[in-house]
Structures are given as structure tokens and as C-alpha cells.
Amino acid sequence: MQTPKGTKDYLPPEAERHRYVEQRLREVFKLWGYQEIRSPAIELVEVLSTGVGSELIDSMFKFQDFDGKIVALRAEMTAPAARIVTTKMLEAPRPIRLFYICNVFRYSQSYLEREREFWQAGVELIGCNTPGADGEVLALLASSLKKLGLEEVRIDVGHAGLLKDLLRATGLDKEKKFVLQNLLGYRDEDQLERFMDQNNFSSQLREAFLRLSRCRRLEELSSVSLEPLKYRRIKDYLRALLEVKDSLVEYGVENLVFFDFSLVRKIEYYTGIVFEASVPNLGLPLGGGGRYDNLIEKFGKVKIPATGFAVEIEKCLRALIAQGFQPLDKRKVKFLVASRFRDSAIKAVEAIRGAGVTALLDVTRDGRKKVLDYAKRSGADFVVFVDSSLEKSATIHDTRLETVTNMTIKAFLQSLEDDQR
Amino acid sequence: MKRKIRIALPSKGRLNQPSIQILQEAGINIVRKERTYISKTSDPRFEAIFARAFDVPIYVQYGAGDLGITGHDIILERKADVHELLDLGFGECRLVVAVPENSGIRSIDDIPAVARVATEYPNLCQEYFESVGKQVEVLVVRGTAELAPKLGLAQTIVDITETGETLRRNKLKAVATILNSTCRLACNRIAYRIFESEINELLEKLRNGGTSTK
Numbered sequence: 001m002q003t004p005k006g007t008k009d010y011l012p013p014e015a016e017r018h019r020y021v022e023q024r025l026r027e028v029f030k031l032w033g034y035q036e037i038r039s040p041a042i043e044l045v046e047v048l049s050t051g052v053g054s055e056l057i058d059s060m061f062k063f064q065d066f067d068g069k070i071v072a073l074r075a076e077m078t079a080p081a082a083r084i085v086t087t088k089m090l091e092a093p094r095p096i097r098l099f100y101i102c103n104v105f106r107y108s109q110s111y112l113e114r115e116r117e118f119w120q121a122g123v124e125l126i127g128c129n130t131p132g133a134d135g136e137v138l139a140l141l142a143s144s145l146k147k148l149g150l151e152e153v154r155i156d157v158g159h160a161g162l163l164k165d166l167l168r169a170t171g172l173d174k175e176k177k178f179v180l181q182n183l184l185g186y187r188d189e190d191q192l193e194r195f196m197d198q199n200n201f202s203s204q205l206r207e208a209f210l211r212l213s214r215c216r217r218l219e220e221l222s223s224v225s226l227e228p229l230k231y232r233r234i235k236d237y238l239r240a241l242l243e244v245k246d247s248l249v250e251y252g253v254e255n256l257v258f259f260d261f262s263l264v265r266k267i268e269y270y271t272g273i274v275f276e277a278s279v280p281n282l283g284l285p286l287g288g289g290g291r292y293d294n295l296i297e298k299f300g301k302v303k304i305p306a307t308g309f310a311v312e313i314e315k316c317l318r319a320l321i322a323q324g325f326q327p328l329d330k331r332k333v334k335f336l337v338a339s340r341f342r343d344s345a346i347k348a349v350e351a352i353r354g355a356g357v358t359a360l361l362d363v364t365r366d367g368r369k370k371v372l373d374y375a376k377r378s379g380a381d382f383v384v385f386v387d388s389s390l391e392k393s394a395t396i397h398d399t400r401l402e403t404v405t406n407m408t409i410k411a412f413l414q415s416l417e418d419d420q421r
Numbered sequence: 422m423k424r425k426i427r428i429a430l431p432s433k434g435r436l437n438q439p440s441i442q443i444l445q446e447a448g449i450n451i452v453r454k455e456r457t458y459i460s461k462t463s464d465p466r467f468e469a470i471f472a473r474a475f476d477v478p479i480y481v482q483y484g485a486g487d488l489g490i491t492g493h494d495i496i497l498e499r500k501a502d503v504h505e506l507l508d509l510g511f512g513e514c515r516l517v518v519a520v521p522e523n524s525g526i527r528s529i530d531d532i533p534a535v536a537r538v539a540t541e542y543p544n545l546c547q548e549y550f551e552s553v554g555k556q557v558e559v560l561v562v563r564g565t566a567e568l569a570p571k572l573g574l575a576q577t578i579v580d581i582t583e584t585g586e587t588l589r590r591n592k593l594k595a596v597a598t599i600l601n602s603t604c605r606l607a608c609n610r611i612a613y614r615i616f617e618s619e620i621n622e623l624l625e626k627l628r629n630g631g632t633s634t635k
Contacts, residue, residue, distance in 0.1 A: 156614055185610070186504055187617070216617075260614065280424060283484010283609045 006116025021313050022101050025121040028144045034099040034123050039080040045070040047083050051295045053268030059106040073105035081124045086300030094127025122310030129305035135247025137307050142253045149325045154256050155277045158263030160270035162237040184262035212261040218245035269295040281322035287311030336380040338362035338371045341388045348386045355413050425468045429486030432471035439511040440490040447626035487612035494602035498542045504608040512604035514581040517595035521570050529597040539569035540579035549599045567591040
């Protein structure tokens with residue numbers, strides 16, 4: 001019996017590591033004032049499809065509900081969050097700060113198979129379109145990844161509106177736009193120039209593409225001047241990017257933020273800045289996000305600007321491990337308590353647990369030898385055979401040192417605590 | 422300090438030697454020992470890893486290799502989301518539809534509507550036949566597609582050919598070209614941002630190395 005393709009079980013050590021990453025992210029999100037939401041794993045397909053674009057829609061697991069409606073497993077959380085805000089939180093004071101940690105599902109047609117179920121942690125900052133809001137989300141992303149213990153984090157920022165408008169201004173057909181987008185990604189000026197010559201770009205447009213694809217840092221955008229006023233909206237975008245940069249300077253994270261004119265996300269609803277976070281040890285982005293000012297109105301006719309990001313738990317964990325970090329708390333001591341006297345055994349585990357130490361009760365009727373053997377194999381550090389009363393000294397086996405001592409549980413716990421100091 | 426930049430190279434086959442050579446011309450000599458898959462190079466910033474040419478795109482997409490050398494046909498077949506930074510010029514070949522010489526099939530239109538096609542390139546094969554409006558049954562074989570017609574597995578094959586010699590020897594003829602391919606330098610999207618200056622330096626050297634065409 002296997003799990004379906006692209007899904008997996010998380011066994012004890014791995015599940016705990018995942019939980020560690022989740023916990024850390026949850027703590028940071030909460031410290032920044034974000035509040036957790038949960039939503040159903042299945043939703044009506046029209047909810048999940050709103051604004052996300054055909055690539056994501058094609059990748060959704062869809063099926064028919066018993067009432068004939070088509071439902072799907074959520075493939076991301078921004079659309080559900082938008083639904084929640086427009087249907088249940090319209091009265092909430094804005095900006096609204098929400099976060100989620102949940103599994104999402106995507107089916108990929110390519111046989112370069114990735115996980116079909118994976119876990120995301122993300123935030124949405126809803127109801128505000130200031131550069132300060134974008135700055136907060138970027139700074140929170142940087143802070144979250146650093147809090148996890150990741151080193152050499154970098155965030156690459158692009159702008160969905162800027163790229164889209166400039167591509168539209170070229171008047172190229174879909175196929176050529178795609179070629180151009182790839183060229184921008186390759187950062188190959190010679191090829192880019194050749195392409196623009198072949199396609200009769202105006203000198204202004206040429207200049208804009210060349211200059212923007214040369215920028216590696218947000219502050220370099222200040223030297224890009226796009227005259228004449230035909231590109232008014234584009235100028236607004238550039239100004240917004242520069243203001244986001246100012247905000248990042250205030251947070252002191254501008255060093256790890258770069259500009260990439262060619263950056264695009266696979267989801268379509270982005271209208272403003274878009275970004276991806278990565279570390280040098282992992283060849284795939286840890287996550288990303290951006291501004292989506294037109295998505296929420298599609299759910300409820302009220303225009304509400306928003307921005308947010310999501311990171312993948314598994315990728316963060318893999319990056320951590322690649323950087324040699326052990327994302328587990330120091331191994332905790334574990335006891336196994338056995339006794340002929342059931343009531344004193346229960347009193348004993350309660351006393352140990354009361355001291356904040358993990359204690360297992362032997363529920364088998366096995367003899368000493370079997371109990372000791374089980375303790376060793378299941379990672380218990382000490383096996384305690386208690387007498388009829390906790391006042392009497394118990395026989396305590398240290399499974400690693402293979403030594404035996406006789407003392408009361410209270411005294412033993414005390415001695416452990418003294419050792420730790 | 423930055424980690425080393427890994428270049429994935431075809432471990433054997435027709436792309437192996439030219440890949441090693443073009444890097445050599447760009448000043449990166451690979452010190453390969455027998456049966457090792459990771460090799461040091463004369464340039465301390467780079468190391469080489471050896472993988473099947475067919476797997477190189479995956480290594481690069483997932484970042485196990487920052488750079489990779491493999492065929493354009495293979496990158497497309499594996500639908501790898503990578504940057505193709507440079508056409509290295511060598512490894513020229515065509516992906517063709519081929520049928521037995523004596524089959525009476527002269528063009529793609531003569532292929533029956535319910536044909537079986539043996540290929541190492543199921544994705545490109547499927548896409549091609551869909552684009553010409555034929556529903557074919559694609560059988561994935563490894564390495565020996567040209568035997569399929571002889572053994573009665575499938576009359577039609579989709580395979581790469583350099584000179585047409587192997588096709589001729591197996592009494593096959595090409596009736597359509599799906600794509601022309603050469604070897605490319607592929608790059609992981611994130612690695613390109615992180616190691617931009619090093620990679621651009623290498624690109625410059627590869628361009629000036631003599632064999633490249635672009």
C-alpha cells in the first residue's frame with residue numbers, strides 16, 4: 001500500500017522538524033501582528049480559479065461534489081483569503097493582517113514531478129497599497145527566514161505591472177513576447193539588442209528595456225528616466241519601487257534585496273511588485289509573493305488592495321539542512337516507567353511529567369528484560385522500576401551507560417537537574 | 422565565502438567529450454578520476470558533476486547543478502524550467518519522424534491515424550503528432566528506438582539523427598523533422614542571479630572559445 005503519487009507520510013523525526021519550521025514562522029507572523037486563518041481544503045472551483053490564471057487552474061485536483069458542483073483542492077491560499085475577506089471580514093478595520101499555515105495541492109502534468117501536496121506558510125496584508133505595506137511584507141519575509149536560522153537569504157524583486165505594460169507597449173504577439181521575456185531572464189544584452197532591432201523597437205522602448213534589465217538593485221532604478229509622458233503609469237511603478245526601497249532601508253534589509261526586471265510569478269493576479277526568496281544552497285525559490293490590487297474586487301465588487309507572500313515549509317527545511325543546521329531542539333530526556341504496582345507506576349509517570357520531563361508508562365505485561373530491550377530500541381534514556389511506593393527507592397537503569405542506580409524518583413530528577421547546571 | 426559553482430556534464434555518449442573540450446577551451450580543465458561523479462577543475466570556483474545527458478536538465482532545474490551542458494532537444498523533452506544561456510554549437514542533430522524505407526510512407530500525411538510510435542522523446546513526440554492532428558500511441562523505449570520497426574514493435578519512430586547513418590543502416594528514412602538541436606549551456610534560475618559575474622565571465626570565454634556559433 002502506497003500513498004498517491006506526489007504525497008508522503010511524515011514520520012516522527014521529520015514531522016517534528018516540519019513542526020519546528022511551522023512554529024518558528026507562526027511565532028514571527030504573530031509578533032508582527034498577523035492573525036491566523038484556516039479554511040477548508042476543498043472549495044468551489046470558481047472561488048479557487050478567480051484571478052489565478054490558467055496554469056494554476058489546470059494544475060488543480062477537481063472533482064464533483066454530491067450536489068453536482070465542481071470543487072477542487074486548494075492550490076494556494078490567496079484566493080481563499082480573498083474570499084474570506086470579502087464575505088466575512090468586510091467590517092474588519094483595515095489594513096487586515098492574516099496568516100495561514102496549511103497544505104496545498106497541485107497536480108503537474110510534466111513528469112518532472114514535484115510534490116502534489118505541500119505545506120505553505122504565508123501572510124496577506126489587506127486593505128493598504130502604500131510602499132510601506134510592500135516594505136513590511138518584504139521585511140517580514142526576510143525576518144521570518146532569518147529567524148528560521150537561514151543564512152545568505154536573498155530576495156529578488158520585480159514588478160508585474162511594469163513588465164506587463166512594457167511588454168504590451170512593444171505590440172509583439174504572444175509568442176514573441178515569450179521570447180523577449182526569456183531574453184530578459186538571460187540578461188544577455190547583445191541578444192536583447194539584436195531582438196529589439198529585428199522587431200523595430202522605438203528608441204525610447206529600447207532604452208527602457210536595456211536600462212531596466214541592467215538594474216540589479218532597486219536604488220539603480222532612480223537613474224532610469226522614462227520620457228516622454230506616454231509611459232506615465234510606468235513612471236508611477238518606478239516611483240513605487242523606489243519608495244519600497246526606502247522602506248527596506250528603514251528596516252535595514254536593503255542589502256539582501258535585489259531587482260530583477262524579468263521576474264515573473266506563475267500566478268496571474270499580481271499587479272505590483274513581485275518577489276522570490278532564495279538561498280545559495282537550494283536551486284529553487286523558498287517562496288515568494290507580491291501585490292495583488294485587483295483580485296479581491298473580483299470576489300465582492302469592493303476594490304481592496306493587498307499584498308502578501310508564501311513560503312514552502314519543506315523547502316525551508318531542506319535549505320536549513322543544506323546549511324548544516326539541525327532544526328531540532330536539544331534532545332530531551334525520556335523515561336520509561338514500569339512496575340508490578342500499577343498505581344505507583346502511574347504516580348511515578350505523573351511525578352516525572354510534572355517536572356516537565358517526558359515519561360512513558362509500560363502498558364505491556366512484559367518482563368524486565370523485554371522492557372529494557374524495548375526502552376533501548378525506542379530511545380528511552382532511563383527505565384525506572386518503581387516499588388510499591390514512591391517514597392521507597394526505585395531501580396533506575398541508564399540505557400546508554402548501562403548502569404543501574406537505586407534512589408527515589410524525586411532524588412533522581414533532582415540529580416539530573418543538578419547535572420544540567 | 423561562496424560555494425563552488427557546479428557544472429553538470431553528460432557522463433558518456435556523444436556529448437561527453439565535446440562538453441569537456443569546450444570547457445577546456447574556456448580555461449576549465451576537468452580532473453576526472455575513474456568512476457567518480459564529482460570532479461575538481463583547474464578553476465577553483467568551479468566543480469564538475471557527471472550525469473546522464475537526459476538528466477542534466479533536471480539537475481539544473483533543481484539546482485543540483487548550477488550550470489549544465491546538454492542538448493536543446495533534451496531540455497525541451499524534459500520540460501525543464503532553466504535558462505538556456507548559450508548555444509554551444511556542437512552536438513548538432515535533428516529530431517525526426519522515421520519509417521522503414523520500404524513502407525511506402527512518403528510524408529507525415531501517409532502515417533496512419535492510429536499508428537504506434539516508439540521513441541525516447543515521449544513529450545516532444547506527443548506534442549508533434551497532436552500539432553499535426555494525428556492520434557498516435559507513444560511507446561517509450563530507451564536508446565534503441567531504431568530497432569522497433571524491425572522487431573514489429575512500432576512502424577514509426579521518433580529519434581535524433583546526426584548524419585542519417587544509423588537510420589540508413591537500419592533501413593529507415595526520415596519523413597519529417599520535429600526540431601533541430603544543438604548543445605546548450607543551461608543555467609539554474611537562482612544560480613544565475615547569485616553567480617552572475619562568474620557565469621558571465623565563463624560565457625564570455627565560451628563565446629570566444631572558437632567553436633561556439635553565437
